Each structure stands twice: as structure tokens, then as C-alpha cells.
Amino acid sequence: xxxxxxxxxxxxxxxxxxxxxxxxxxxxxxxxxxxxxxxxxxxxxxxxxxxxxxxxxxxxxxxxxxxxxxxxxxxxxxxxxxxxxxxxxxxxxxxxxxxxxxxxxxxxxxxxxxxxxxxxxxxxxxxxxxxxxxxxxxxxxxxxxxxxxxxxxxxxxxxxxxxxxxxxxxxxxxxxxxxxxxxxxxxxxxxxxxxxxxxxxxxxxxxxxxxxxxxxxxxxxxxxxxxxxxxxxxxxxxxxxxxxxxxxxxxxxxxxxxxxxxxxxxxxxxxxxxxxxxxxxxxxxxxxxxxxxxxxxxxxxxxxxxxxxxxxxxxxxxxxxxxxxxxxxxxxxxxxxxxxxxxxxxxxxxxxxxxxxxxxxxxxxxxx
Amino acid sequence: xxxxxxxxxxxxxxxxxxxxxxxxxxxxxxxxxxxxxxxxxxxxxxxxxxxxxxxxxxxxxxxxxxxxxxxxxxxxxxxxxxxxxxxxxxxxxxxxxxxxxxxxxxxxxxxxxxxxxxxxxxxxxxxxxxxxxxxxxxxxxxxxxxxxxxxxxxx
Numbered sequence: 001x002x003x004x005x006x007x008x009x010x011x012x013x014x015x016x017x018x019x020x021x022x023x024x025x026x027x028x029x030x031x032x033x034x035x036x037x038x039x040x041x042x043x044x045x046x047x048x049x050x051x052x053x054x055x056x057x058x059x060x061x062x063x064x065x066x067x068x069x070x071x072x073x074x075x076x077x078x079x080x081x082x083x084x085x086x087x088x089x090x091x092x093x094x095x096x097x098x099x100x101x102x103x104x105x106x107x108x109x110x111x112x113x114x115x116x117x118x119x120x121x122x123x124x125x126x127x128x129x130x131x132x133x134x135x136x137x138x139x140x141x142x143x144x145x146x147x148x149x150x151x152x153x154x155x156x157x158x159x160x161x162x163x164x165x166x167x168x169x170x171x172x173x174x175x176x177x178x179x180x181x182x183x184x185x186x187x188x189x190x191x192x193x194x195x196x197x198x199x200x201x202x203x204x205x206x207x208x209x210x211x212x213x214x215x216x217x218x219x220x221x222x223x224x225x226x227x228x229x230x231x232x233x234x235x236x237x238x239x240x241x242x243x244x245x246x247x248x249x250x251x252x253x254x255x256x257x258x259x260x261x262x263x264x265x266x267x268x269x270x271x272x273x274x275x276x277x278x279x280x281x282x283x284x285x286x287x288x289x290x291x292x293x294x295x296x297x298x299x300x301x302x303x304x305x306x307x308x309x310x311x312x313x314x315x316x317x318x319x320x321x322x323x324x325x326x327x328x329x330x331x332x333x334x335x336x337x338x339x340x341x342x343x344x345x346x347x348x349x350x351x352x353x354x355x356x357x358x359x360x361x362x363x364x365x366x367x368x
Numbered sequence: 369x370x371x372x373x374x375x376x377x378x379x380x381x382x383x384x385x386x387x388x389x390x391x392x393x394x395x396x397x398x399x400x401x402x403x404x405x406x407x408x409x410x411x412x413x414x415x416x417x418x419x420x421x422x423x424x425x426x427x428x429x430x431x432x433x434x435x436x437x438x439x440x441x442x443x444x445x446x447x448x449x450x451x452x453x454x455x456x457x458x459x460x461x462x463x464x465x466x467x468x469x470x471x472x473x474x475x476x477x478x479x480x481x482x483x484x485x486x487x488x489x490x491x492x493x494x495x496x497x498x499x500x501x502x503x504x505x506x507x508x509x510x511x512x513x514x515x516x517x518x519x520x521x522x523x
Contacts, residue, residue: 038475082414127480170523298480302470313407315470326481327454338439340523343483 019097023256025081025205026073027112030101031063032094033121033171035086038112039063041188043082045195055202056082070098072104080104082118083203087242088335089172093165097362102178105210109197109218113187113285115174117295118335120187125328125334125341129169131276173335182212184219187332191221191269217290220270224289226281229264230274233257237308241321244280255281256306259321263330266292266299285332290325295340296329370512393513394396395422396441397450397506402460404452410499417512418503420463423448426446429453430491431464435475443521449489450505455493465493485516 014103015107032188043049043064052058059080060067072080089095102108113119114307137143137150155162165244174180184197197219212218221227242259249255254260255276264276269318273283290294309315322328330337399405405426411418412488427433431455438449451472453465468491490509494502 079461114502150379217515292436294436294439296478297439300474304474305467307470309470310466312469312473315473322474322477324481325474325477329478337482338436338443339479339482339484340521341480343520343522345522346520347483348485349480349483 018197019296024055024057025057026079027052028058028060028080028083028105028312029063030083030085030087030097030172032085032087032097032115033090034114035120036063036110037188038086038114040185041112041191041275042194044191045262046191048195048198051202052198069100069316070170070365072100075104076108077103081106081205082345083108085174086112086115086188088114088118089174089177090121090124090166090168090170092168095177096165098174098178105226108174109184110174110180112186112189112285113185113332115180116185117333118171118173118185118331119285122173122334123327123331125170125337126330127342128344133167163253170337170341175275176335181214183215183217185217185268185285185287186219189219190274192272195268213337217268217287220268220286222290223269223320224275225264225267225269225271225276225286228253228269229276229282230273231255231276238303238306238318239308240318243323249279251279255279261303261322263295263299263329263331265302266295266329282332284329292342295333295336296326299329299351300325369465372482393447393510393518394445395419395448395450395461395506395509395513396446397422397424397452397499398430398433398437399424399428399452399494400460401426403427403454403458403493405431406496406500407452407494407502409498411501411502413513414499416499416503419506421510421513422506425522429459429461429464430468431459431461431466432473433468433471433473435478438475442484442488442519447516447519448490448509451491452487452494452502452505455495458495467502487512487521488516 001167027044029039032123045052057135058065058070080101081099084252085098085101087094087099090188110116118125133150137145147190151167153164155164178305183345184193200218203209226233231254232252234257236254237256238256240259241261244260247260249258249260256264260281262276262281264282266288267282267284268286271286284295284299288298292298307315307318309318310322326342334341336357370472398472401407405424408424430451433451438451441449451468453468454460456465459465472489472491476489480486490512492505
């Protein structure tokens with residue numbers, strides 16, 4: 001693709017096309033708190049990646065190219081045309097890179113569920129930094145840490161000072177730390193949607209068409225996952241919830257009809273209904289549909305409507321089948337939850353045991 | 369204000385530095401149009417004293433109260449949320465109150481997952497003739513929330 005030895009600063013020779021024509025628009029990809037799946041998804045567009053390389057000059061892509069942060073710092077402000085930023089923000093370094101990419105880029109896209117709404121990293125907002133560290137460095141069965149070492153911001157060793165970025169208590173989405181122009185949902189965004197977005201950008205650059213309004217969700221539909229789902233839906237009367245491993249689902253009937261907790265009704269379409277087509281329930285990675293701010297609350301509303309119970313006792317018996325409600329309804333959108341994060345400093349109740357049955361709440365009193 | 373002028377109002381004369389704000393519970397109540405709102409109205413016209421810390425919002429049905437509304441109320445500073453509908457079997461829309469009951473029971477679990485005491489959300493049934501019940505319920509809710517203290521959401 002791009003020769004790593006080339007000088008990519010504004011005055012460098014690679015600033016122009018090989019033919020000596022006008023400079024190519026610059027493209028940067030960065031990952032913050034993410035798993036790397038979004039990066040792989042970009043490569044899933046297969047040979048079209050060559051079209052990307054033909055139309056853009058890749059100036060920064062840590063997973064694939066050996067450019068350093070200092071190379072980006074050396075660029076002029078707004079010199080990068082498009083930055084696809086994936087990953088949530090949970091350390092000082094993540095924030096520094098987000099701010100840097102914002103300064104250097106004309107258009108910043110929150111690429112993938114982590115950057116858009118927190119995704120799996122933001123599930124740690126249901127716990128605290130201390131609990132996360134305890135689990136990671138002390139309590140987990142696979143951890144051997146006899147001297148109880150934890151990462152710290154400053155460490156002195158053999159006369160050298162080592163520093164690590166500060167780890168935050170709360171994971172944030174990209175738009176909670178910088179101004180974001182567009183969003184591409186998905187965990188990861190599906191390859192055909194990534195290519196659709198890149199194709200649109202290339203078209204806009206070539207033809208001078210106007211950009212879509214700021215804040216637009218690109219590479220997704222404007223309905224819910226159910227609109228793409230090939231299964232047959234009937235009237236829903238749920239009498240028992242099953243976890244996916246507890247039942248062999250009917251391949252043609254709606255999964256929610258069968259009592260499998262499927263986030264489809266509260267999730268944006270555009271993925272091609274991949275999970276539900278293979279008997280797995282939708283988990284909600286494409287985020288809330290248009291006009292819904294809080295994916296979790298919409299799912300609570302939808303789900304409670306289709307439970308077949310008329311008494312509090314019956315309802316509770318059915319709801320006991322939902323293990324870890326917060327982690328299920330906010331699996332991908334915890335950073336954007338209306339209620340923020342699980343209370344730590346002002347916690348009023350114990351952390352529910354997500355491995356067992358969720359407590360229904362003490363002193364609960366619903367008349368009659 | 370340092371000098372008295374003709375535009376000075378009564379509140380300008382209060383020395384604000386001398387008054388410490390006392391926390392009082394803020395409770396948002398969603399009342400269904402057909403039973404509970406009329407019930408609360410009856411409490412009013414009957415001159416029954418009820419908690420001044422409850423702010424009422426009239427909705428067409430308790431089943432219309434989306435969890436988003438409850439969460440947004442908490443986010444905007446409510447310490448408690450009360451939802452009131454028709455008694456089971458009396459819903460103007462047949463089943464809206466059952467829907468509300470199921471939502472509240474699920475929502476209370478979710479609040480617990482966020483570290484919020486589930487008693488901050490309560491569902492009650494108040495009919496159009498139960499002004500006294502409404503007064504009792506609001507006083508109880510105020511007491512519950514007062515004991516729980518101010519809700520301080522973290523972001």
C-alpha cells in the first residue's frame with residue numbers, strides 16, 4: 001500500500017499523487033479502547049481496499065501501517081480529510097488521541113459501536129475502576145500476581161521512570177470528549193456498509209456534492225432490525241425467557257416469540273439481520289433506531305409490553321428469566337445511558353449478582 | 369444590590385447569604401387522565417392536604433409512560449417518580465395499566481442495576497373517587513424519598 005519510509009508531512013514528496021496530479025485526500029484510522037474488530041472489518045471489504053488506497057493517502061493506521069503519533073502531530077491542522085475513529089475513551093491517552101485527531105481532521109467519524117456509544121468496554125460502567133482492577137489483577141482465576149502489582153501512572157524502576165495513561169472510572173463515547181461529525185454503528189460495522197460509506201465519501205470528494213447533515217448515522221438503515229429479519233412474527237405472549245443455550249429455536253419463527261431475548265425491536269437496521277438469520281438473537285450492536293435516545297429504555301418498554309402476565313407475581317416469575325437486565329439492554333450503549341453509569345460514590349443498593357438471578361428489589365410494593 | 373433604587377423588588381432585600389438551601393425531595397408523578405388525575409383533582413377540591421413536593425404530569429394512560437420518561441425525570445433532577453393509573457380491570461384502554469405494571473417491575477430491576485434504590489419508582493392505583501388515597505400515597509412517597517435522600521446520578 002503505502003511505503004512507510006516516505007515522508008508524509010505537508011512538504012514531503014508523497015503529498016501528491018504518483019502522477020504528480022492534485023494531492024490525494026488524506027485518510028486516518030485510529031483505535032482507542034477497542035478490540036480491533038473494526039480494523040479487521042475495514043479489511044473485510046477485500047479487494048476494494050485497493051480502491052481506498054487509490055483514492056486516499058493513508059497517513060495513520062496503527063494496526064496496519066508504521067506511522068507514529070509524532071507523524072500525526074507534524075501534520076497541519078485539518079490536513080486529514082477523513083478520520084475513522086473506533087474505540088471508546090477510557091484513558092488520558094485515548095482522550096489525547098481523540099483531541100489530536102479532531103484537530104488534524106476535517107471530518108471525524110465515530111466508527112463502530114465503541115466510539116459511537118461505548119459498546120462492550122462501557123459495560124465496565126456497571127462497576128467501578130477498583131472493581132475492574134480487582135477482577136483483572138487479583139481475583140480472576142487465571143491471574144497469578146503474588147506481589148499484588150497493579151498498573152500505576154508513575155513507576156520507578158532501576159532508576160527509570162515509567163508512565164502509563166490514567167485509567168478512568170467511567171468509559172465515554174467519542175462524542176462525549178470531542179466534536180463528532182458522523183456515526184457509523186455496528187460491532188463491527190458490516191463490510192458492505194463500510195464500503196458504502198467510503199464510496200459515498202469518494203463520490204462527494206470527486207463530484208463536490210454537499211456533505212450529509214452533521215450528526216448523521218451513516219452506513220445503516222432508518223428502521224429496526226425487525227424490518228430486515230426474515231423470520232415470521234406472530235402476536236407476542238412471552239411466558240418464559242430462554243437464554244440462547246437453553247433452547248433449540250424454531251428456524252422460521254421470530255426469536256422473541258419463542259422467548260429468546262432478541263434486541264431487534266430496539267436496534268437500528270442495516271446489518272442485514274446476520275445474527276437472527278443464524279438462530280442467534282440480535283444483541284443490539286447497531287444502536288438505537290432513529291428518534292430513540294436510549295436503547296435500553298426502549299427495549300424495556302417493548303419487552304414489558306409482550307410479557308403474558310397480569311399479576312405482579314406472574315410478571316416477576318417471567319422477569320427472573322432475564323439475567324443481568326442492565327448488561328443485556330445496554331450491552332452496546334452503556335456510555336449513552338440516560339441514567340449515566342452505575343452509582344459508585346452514592347450507591348444506594350448492592351451490585352446485583354449478575355451470575356445468578358437478578359434480585360427483584362426489596363420492599364417492593366405494587367398495589368393491590 | 370448596593371444602593372436602593374426605584375426598581376428594587378422585595379426579593380432584592382433578602383440577604384441570600386443568610387439562607388442555606390434545604391434539600392427537599394422532588395417527585396415527578398405521571399397520572400393517567402381517566403382515574404388518577406381526576407382522583408388528585410378530587411383531593412384538591414376536597415381540600416385534602418397532600419405533599420407539595422410532588423409535581424404532577426397528566427398522561428392519557430399509565431401504559432403510555434415510557435421508561436425513557438422515567439429515566440429522563442431522574443436525569444433532570446427528580447429524586448422519585450410516581451406512576452398512577454386506574455385499578456386493574458378499570459383501564460380506559462382495557463390493559464394499559466397492566467402494561468405499566470410490567471414495565472415498572474422490569475424498570476425497578478434496571479434501576480437496581482444502576483445502583484439506584486428501586487423504591488424511588490413506585491406504581492400505584494388511584495381511582496377517580498380516591499382523593500384521600502392519592503393524598504396518602506404522595507405523603508408516603510415523599511417520606512420514602514426523604515429517607516433515601518437526594519439522588520445523585522454520576523455521569
